[in-house]
Amino acid sequence: MKEIVAVIFGLGLGCNALLFVPQVLALWRKKSDVGISLITFGGFSVLQVVGIVHGVYLNDLSLILGMAASLMTCGSVTGLTILYRVKRVRAGN
Numbered sequence: 070m071k072e073i074v075a076v077i078f079g080l081g082l083g084c085n086a087l088l089f090v091p092q093v094l095a096l097w098r099k100k101s102d103v104g105i106s107l108i109t110f111g112g113f114s115v116l117q118v119v120g121i122v123h124g125v126y127l128n129d130l131s132l133i134l135g136m137a138a139s140l141m142t143c144g145s146v147t148g149l150t151i152l153y154r155v156k157r158v159r160a161g162n
Contacts, residue, residue: 075131082135089142096146102153110147117143 096105117140124132 079131079135082131083138085135086138086142089139089146093142093145093149096149096153100153102150102157105146105150107147107150107154110143110150113143114140114147 092105092110096102117136120136121133121140124130124136
């Protein structure tokens with residue numbers, strides 16, 4: 070039973086990472102940060118780093134990999150938001 074729960078947990082973390090992909094694609098296509106909350110996605114990214122550290126302490130590979138995948142996708146949203154926000158502010162919009 071423990072193994073089944075671990076597999077479901079790992080799949081859930083993988084799905085969590087995939088949930089950020091549409092936002093990454095939308096940001097990339099629009100080349101604009103308008104409507105994106107930097108506090109929200111930045112906060113998610115920080116929590117995912119904490120999750121990775123927690124996984125290291127627990128020696129939980131599924132937690133580490135799942136949080137790392139989420140950090141990559143959510144971090145992409147955060148990074149693109151910062152990039153486009155800086156460009157927008159510099160342009161004076």
